[in-house]
Amino acid sequence: MIITKIIPIGNEVFIMSFVNPVEQLTREVKEYRKAEYSVNPLFLNRWSPRAYSDQKISDEDLYSLLEAAHWAPSSFNDQPWRFIVAKTEAHLKTFHEFLNPFNRAWAEKAPVLVLVASSKKRDNGDPNGAHSFDAGTAWGQLAIQATLLGLSTHAIGGFDKEKARRLLNVPDDLDLHAVITIGYRGEKEILDANLQERENPSTRKPLKEVIFEGTVNP
Amino acid sequence: MIITKIIPIGNEVFIMSFVNPVEQLTREVKEYRKAEYSVNPLFLNRWSPRAYSDQKISDEDLYSLLEAAHWAPSSFNDQPWRFIVAKTEAHLKTFHEFLNPFNRAWAEKAPVLVLVASSKKRDNGDPNGAHSFDAGTAWGQLAIQATLLGLSTHAIGGFDKEKARRLLNVPDDLDLHAVITIGYRGEKEILDANLQERENPSTRKPLKEVIFEGTVNP
Numbered sequence: 304m305i306i307t308k309i310i311p312i313g314n315e316v317f318i319m320s321f322v323n324p325v326e327q328l329t330r331e332v333k334e335y336r337k338a339e340y341s342v343n344p345l346f347l348n349r350w351s352p353r354a355y356s357d358q359k360i361s362d363e364d365l366y367s368l369l370e371a372a373h374w375a376p377s378s379f380n381d382q383p384w385r386f387i388v389a390k391t392e393a394h395l396k397t398f399h400e401f402l403n404p405f406n407r408a409w410a411e412k413a414p415v416l417v418l419v420a421s422s423k424k425r426d427n428g429d430p431n432g433a434h435s436f437d438a439g440t441a442w443g444q445l446a447i448q449a450t451l452l453g454l455s456t457h458a459i460g461g462f463d464k465e466k467a468r469r470l471l472n473v474p475d476d477l478d479l480h481a482v483i484t485i486g487y488r489g490e491k492e493i494l495d496a497n498l499q500e501r502e503n504p505s506t507r508k509p510l511k512e513v514i515f516e517g518t519v520n521p
Numbered sequence: 522m523i524i525t526k527i528i529p530i531g532n533e534v535f536i537m538s539f540v541n542p543v544e545q546l547t548r549e550v551k552e553y554r555k556a557e558y559s560v561n562p563l564f565l566n567r568w569s570p571r572a573y574s575d576q577k578i579s580d581e582d583l584y585s586l587l588e589a590a591h592w593a594p595s596s597f598n599d600q601p602w603r604f605i606v607a608k609t610e611a612h613l614k615t616f617h618e619f620l621n622p623f624n625r626a627w628a629e630k631a632p633v634l635v636l637v638a639s640s641k642k643r644d645n646g647d648p649n650g651a652h653s654f655d656a657g658t659a660w661g662q663l664a665i666q667a668t669l670l671g672l673s674t675h676a677i678g679g680f681d682k683e684k685a686r687r688l689l690n691v692p693d694d695l696d697l698h699a700v701i702t703i704g705y706r707g708e709k710e711i712l713d714a715n716l717q718e719r720e721n722p723s724t725r726k727p728l729k730e731v732i733f734e735g736t737v738n739p
Contacts, residue, residue: 325543325669338592340584343669346592346662366558369732373725374556374564375661378678378699380723387733394735433678436698439657443593444564446658447665451543451561460596460651472738480654481596505598507591514587515605517612520690 308453310358310487321453324348335504349450350504351457353409356489360415364452365390368485369417371448372441378433381425384441387418387471397470402482403461409494410459413484417445418467419458420477438480449485457484526671528576528705539671542566553722567668568722569675571627574707578633582670583608586703587635589666590659596651599643602659605636605689615688620700621679627712628677631702635663636685637676638695656698667703675702 309316322329328336328344336347369386377383389398398416399407410416421438425431446456458481467479491502527534540547546554546562554565587604595601607616616634617625628634639656643649664674676699685697709720 336592338588340588341581342585342588342592343666345669346589346666349592349594351594363559366728367560369728370556370558370560371564373728373731374554374560374567376567376569376664376676378676380725382726382731385731385733385737387735387737389735391735397735433698435653436657436660439654439659440661440664441657442654443658443661444665446594447662448561448564451563458594458596471733471736474737477737480651507598508600510584510587510591513591513600513603515603515689517605517607517609517615518689519603519605519692519695 310361324450324453332504336506339510345447345450347504349446349456352455352488352491352502353457353498354489354491354494354502355409355412355414355455355484355486357412358414358487360390360454360485360487364454365415365485367452368445368448368454372445375437375441375444377437377440378431379425381431381437383421383423383425383431383434384438385420385422385477387420387473389416389418390414398467398482401463401466401470402459403463406459406461406482409498410457410482410484412489412493413486415485417483417485418471419480419483420473421480423476423478434478435480438478442481442483445483453487454485455488458482459484528579542668542671550722554724557728563665563668565722567664567674570673570706570709570720571675571716572707572709572712572720573627573630573632573673573702573704575630576632576705578608578672578703578705582672583633583703585670586663586666586672590663593655593659593662595655595658596649597643599649599655601639601641601643601649601652602656603638603640603695605638605691607634607636608632616700619681619684619688620677621681624677624679624700627716628675628700628702630707630711631704633703635701635703636689637698637701638691639698641694641696652696653698656696660699660701663701671705672703673706676700677702
């Protein structure tokens with residue numbers, strides 16, 4: 304099934320068609336990724352490109368991603384995740400300042416950046432040992448909802464956390480995890496040559512390397 | 522759309538029908554959960570029940586969940602997640618020994634338990650500051666694939682980590698996060714009265730409490 308999405312650009316409309324990500328693999332994913340076991344195409348279709356188009360994201364779509372993220376499960380349903388969103392030119396400019404130069408070079412094109420943070424304390428004041436784990440779960444759900452909408456995401460760990468903390472007034476009880484780039488994919492030719500080569504869905508280790516039956520060292 | 526799943530039980534077959542989780546909300550989710558923004562039903566349909574039926578899980582389905590988990594994104598594609606699976610009677614018995622009594626009482630019914638761990642070191646030996654975050658992402662994908670298959674999951678943080686480490690021979694470079702119960706839902710009447718009352722999809726904070734635009738304290 305082909306899903307068609309109509310995106311307004313100024314006074315014009317842009318029609319984007321993509322395969323239904325829960326039903327079939329995209330062409331490039333089919334070429335680069337091979338699952339060992341039957342799995343919904345959704346998980347294979349999600350990958351982390353670096354080339355973004357000029358296409359803006361509607362607030363409706365952005366909030367759909369954040370909505371999906373916050374329905375993630377968490378320890379005691381404490382929902383420790385926090386999302387600091389940059390979508391205006393001024394906010395994006397501030398975010399660009401704390402990205403490492405390598406990441407900044409490509410991430411500057413993304414129309415939205417979201418810094419994923421998490422509260423180290425539970426709402427009752429107790430330390431929350433699961434806050435990083437739970438924030439990761441929320442980020443995964445954000446990425447999956449993006450895939451469902453034909454959007455791409457790429458999490459960046461390479462940024463100056465102390466600078467981000469200072470520029471965004473992040474209090475000490477929030478931990479900073481990743482800057483998520485969000486946007487529509489662009490032509491890979493806009494990337495530097497070395498990144499063009501890497502602009503493909505990544506592979507995975509054999510599943511047996513990450514699964515243990517019963518005990519770790521039998 | 523109604524999805525029908527045929528599950529063999531001994532020499533008989535069990536026919537399970539459920540709504541397509543990417544297309545509509547289940548009855549109980551519709552009753553308990555309300556999204557603020559448009560979002561795929563998949564994320565709302567996933568919740569963490571405690572009542573499991575006697576229904577076993579096929580290896581095909583179990584590995585489908587693990588396959589989904591390991592296609593999660595991770596820092597430098599290091600895939601720090603590790604899954605210690607208990608599905609035999611002997612392995613399940615060992616896992617039950619390190620669950621807190623409150624959780625053990627209901628989790629003993631689940632036909633499969635998966636302890637989610639993560640490697641604190643990258644494959645090149647460097648420390649991996651994102652290992653907990655990435656393991657959380659993988660767990661979220663496991664839970665979403667379970668929802669797609671009509672299976673339920675519930676992550677348990679309440680277990681004795683040191684005992685688990687000892688009983689399962691977990692090396693020091695692996696961190697332990699959560700024991701995931703996996704199974705088909707059962708009647709809530711099998712639970713203690715206090716848990717029966719809580720056997721409903723949980724709600725969420727207002728989205729504005731977890732989202733900041735531009736800076737944390739403007």
